[in-house]
Amino acid sequence: MRRLLIRPGAIGDCIAALPAMEHLATDHTEAWVPSVVVPLIGFAERVRGLATTGIELVGVGDLEIPAKVRAELQGFDSIVSWYGANRPEFREAIASLGIACEFHQALPGADYRGHAVDFFARQVGTAIGQQPRIALEPWPARDSVVMHPFSGSGKKNWPQARYRELAARLDCAVEWTAGPEDEWPDAKRFDNLKELAGWIAGARLFIGNDSGIAHLAAATGIPTLVLFGPSSPQVWRPQGRQVTTLAASSLDQLSVDTVLAAVNRLLRSP
Incomplete structure (x- = not known):
């Protein structure tokens, strides 16, 4: 057929x-x-x-x-x-x-x-509780955290200054990724989502807003931390083996200390 x-x-x-x-x-x-x-x-x-x-x-x-x-x-x-x-x-x-x-x-x-x-x-008519799967060609493992500080809506974005502060307070390397229209001078950009997924999968942890790239990261199986504001994590939480969400009615209410504590817990996890 x-x-x-x-x-x-x-x-x-x-x-x-x-x-x-x-x-x-x-x-x-x-x-x-x-x-x-x-x-x-x-x-x-x-x-x-x-x-x-x-x-x-x-x-x-x-x-x-x-x-x-x-x-x-x-x-x-x-x-x-x-x-x-x-x-x-x-x-x-x-x-x-x-x-x-x-x-x-x-x-x-x-x-x-x-x-x-x-x-x-x-x-x-298929089973619920499934996780999206993406066939990967992973990059070599890196001792780094990938951050994607963008999404399809400004209302869903944690303030960029807080991403910068979070990166400065981490004890490991931070790599940034952004889309073609996003302004972030030191970001790594990919034209192909499968290649981006492979690169993300080589890192220790992904941090980002409620975005398509967060769903992509979760589908690779990498530990993923997603920051939610106006959208519902109950409906749109990325599905993967190791996904953590932090939610606030307004992302301005989500402090760097709160996110840093969650990041450190994830980095300490086996």
């Missing part, structure tokens, strides 16, 4: 959905995901960046599905999409192809109180 999985979303959303997507994989699976996530998909026979597929042209007003996109979609026996689930015109256009199709909400609702990984798992 040729199956197409269509998964939009931010990095953390897509990582949280990995166990659900893996459960759906067949011997001939193609995945359409955001281009930045493409390197993380190891279970599909073929992976494409969403922006290259033309899927955004499906179900737009009275327009017909473009012939090239229609032909590609009709090459599948089954389509499972987290894209367009809230758009009746998209669902109708896909259904008109005569292919078995399922649509799932791309994110948990505001009143959901479980974990996002379990939310996606239940959608497709």
